[in-house]
Amino acid sequence: MGSLRTRLALGFFAVALAAVALAGAAIVPGLEERLREAKLRDTAAIADQYAPQLQEVVGTNVNARRVLERVRQIADQTSTRVTVLLVNTRNGEIDVSPTYDSFQTNEIDLDFGVALQSARSGRPQTGTETGDSGRVGQVARPLFQRDPEGRRLLGYVAVFSTQLRDVESSVDVVERRVLIAGGAAASIALLAGILMATGLTRRVRQIETAAGRVAAGDFDARFPLDRSDELGQLSRALDDMRRQLAELDNARKRFIATASHELRTPIFSLGGFLELIADEDLDPETREIFLAQVREQVARLGKLATELLDLSKLEAGSLELRPEPTDLTVLARAVADEFIPALSAHDSHLELRLPTEPLEALCDPERVAQVMRILIDNALTHTPEGTDMVVSAGRRDGRVRIGVGDFGPGVRRAMLPHIFEPFITSDDAQGSGLGLAIAHELVERMDGELVVESQPGRTTFTLDLPA
Ligand SMILES: Nc1ncnc2c1ncn2[C@@H]1O[C@H](COP(=O)(O)OP(=O)(O)OP(=O)(O)O)[C@@H](O)[C@H]1O
Ligand SMILES: [Mg+2]
Numbered sequence: 001m002g003s004l005r006t007r008l009a010l011g012f013f014a015v016a017l018a019a020v021a022l023a024g025a026a027i028v029p030g031l032e033e034r035l036r037e038a039k040l041r042d043t044a045a046i047a048d049q050y051a052p053q054l055q056e057v058v059g060t061n062v063n064a065r066r067v068l069e070r071v072r073q074i075a076d077q078t079s080t081r082v083t084v085l086l087v088n089t090r091n092g093e094i095d096v097s098p099t100y101d102s103f104q105t106n107e108i109d110l111d112f113g114v115a116l117q118s119a120r121s122g123r124p125q126t127g128t129e130t131g132d133s134g135r136v137g138q139v140a141r142p143l144f145q146r147d148p149e150g151r152r153l154l155g156y157v158a159v160f161s162t163q164l165r166d167v168e169s170s171v172d173v174v175e176r177r178v179l180i181a182g183g184a185a186a187s188i189a190l191l192a193g194i195l196m197a198t199g200l201t202r203r204v205r206q207i208e209t210a211a212g213r214v215a216a217g218d219f220d221a222r223f224p225l226d227r228s229d230e231l232g233q234l235s236r237a238l239d240d241m242r243r244q245l246a247e248l249d250n251a252r253k254r255f256i257a258t259a260s261h262e263l264r265t266p267i268f269s270l271g272g273f274l275e276l277i278a279d280e281d282l283d284p285e286t287r288e289i290f291l292a293q294v295r296e297q298v299a300r301l302g303k304l305a306t307e308l309l310d311l312s313k314l315e316a317g318s319l320e321l322r323p324e325p326t327d328l329t330v331l332a333r334a335v336a337d338e339f340i341p342a343l344s345a346h347d348s349h350l351e352l353r354l355p356t357e358p359l360e361a362l363c364d365p366e367r368v369a370q371v372m373r374i375l376i377d378n379a380l381t382h383t384p385e386g387t388d389m390v391v392s393a394g395r396r397d398g399r400v401r402i403g404v405g406d407f408g409p410g411v412r413r414a415m416l417p418h419i420f421e422p423f424i425t426s427d428d429a430q431g432s433g434l435g436l437a438i439a440h441e442l443v444e445r446m447d448g449e450l451v452v453e454s455q456p457g458r459t460t461f462t463l464d465l466p467a
Contacts, residue, residue: 004204005197012193013186020182028175035167036137040126043139046078047124047160051141054084054158058143068100075102081136081161083108084143085115087154094119096157109133114140115157122154128164135164203231211238219246258423259308262432266297266304273297300430307434311422314441321445326365327358328393328400335372336391339380347385350376353392361400361467367442368402368465371450374435375404375461381431383408400467405460411452419452 057063057070067084075082084100096115098108114127118140125140138161145155206224213221219242223235273294277287313319336350343350372391379389389406411419418424420440425433443450448465 003201005194005201008197008200009190009193012196013190016186016189017182020178020185024175024178024182028171028178031174032167032171035170036128036164039162039164039167040128040137040139043080043137043160043162044124044126046080047139047141047158050074050078050082050160051143051158054082054141054156055143058084058156059145064100071100071102078160079162083110083112083115083159083161085112085119085157085159087119087156099156110136110138110161112138112140112157112159114138115159118142118157119154133163133165135168136161137164138162200231203227207231207235207238210242214238214242214245217249219249255422262304262423263301266301270294270297270301300432304432304434307432307438310438311434311441314438314445319442319445321364321367323362323364326361326363326368328361328363328368328402329354329359331365331369332372332391332393332402335369335376338373339376342380346380346387348380348383349388351388351390353390355394359393359395359400361465363446363465367446368463371439371442371463372402372404374439375463378435378461379404379406379408379459382411382426395467398467400465402463402465403460404463405458407457408459410456410459411454416452416454420450 053070053074054067057067071082071084074080082102083098085096086099088095088097094116096112096119098110098112101108109132110129113129114125115138117127118125119142122142124142126138127140128135128137130136138159141158141160142154143156143158145153147153203224210221210223221242223239223242225232225235225239227235273290276282277290277294282290310319332354333352336352339350376389376391379387383389383406387406387408389404392401392403392405394401412426415424415426420436422437423433424436425431440450443463443465446465448463451462451464453460453462
């Protein structure tokens, strides 16, 4: 009962039924009324035309035979029943009695209420009454006489009666037709509803099945994309979602595979060195070299673990930012100072191009410093010894910018579009390729932007932050 199919089909059925009922209600009652009125109008026209002929025969010297003949003649010509009623006045009460009737009956089955009304008012009257042969419409016309003194008297009333039976049967026919048409329309609507609803529910079920498969992790599931209606649009939206989920799933798998590979390499190398160190015949000098390697691998593992944790926190959105008003010139100077030993080991000079007045921004100073460290560290790691670099800061269009540039050989062209993805790294250093991925995520969390411009001889990373 609750299914879309049943509801749609019943809805169609109900609408069709209601439409037919409404049409019937609008047509049938009015129809009977209109047909009856038309019939009475026709009879009134007949009465207008033939009443003078009756008037003529009852005007003076009434001859019963002549009157009856005229009555029958008119009835024959007009297919109405013609009755002439005598008007009596007794004790001041007006009364009518049927005297001549075109029907050859002994018993008069009608009351002729209209005739009485007409006799009392002296005016034409119209009405209906029910006799032996059903309902009749009646039109009464007063007929006048002249008395010996020449006064005009109301002597008779002529009544023209017409059967209303055919009106009723016409209405019955219409009613029956409306009912049959209504039943047929409702049945067709029910059938059409079932067919349409079946088509719709089949498509909905296809979408449901595909969504279920995607939910279970099967990204090869296909949504029906062959139509452009609302369900087609829903399918398309779900298919987009499926594609994005598949991409995400792929990225996640790649991430886990690379991360575990990245972790495994230093661990294997550590194991190898530890075995070598365990050799008792090892001379102290070589042992020292191996120990240095062990320390380096441990440091690398530690850095990797911290970076992976940072990245996963960033991606899960659980990294908390603590924005505070910060003077970026002070911050840039402090971070640059941290690199004095590394710069001198690399034989490089770092130039600071900072404005003289404070450069205030509302940001998390610790996180901005982390991004700058990642960028300066890269400028040191991925350039040959003796390469100089520039750290600049300034304000533009209501935002603040920090630039970290170097005059090294630049990023490889093929790598440039992927440089902010995790684990993208070159072989020149023992990095894991997470530095820029973390920097990029951090900057996005701060509603900023990190862009790179690189060509041989000049590479600049620009950090753009809301002020
Ligand atoms: N200033 C630069 N000049 C040339 N290449 C760069 C520069 N900065 C980054 N790159 C290239 O971009 C890659 C990705 O940098 P990223 O900092 O993400 O990883 P990494 O430095 O290789 O490793 P990690 O920082 O995780 O130790 C680097 O391997 C390097 O090839
Ligand atoms: Mg790096």
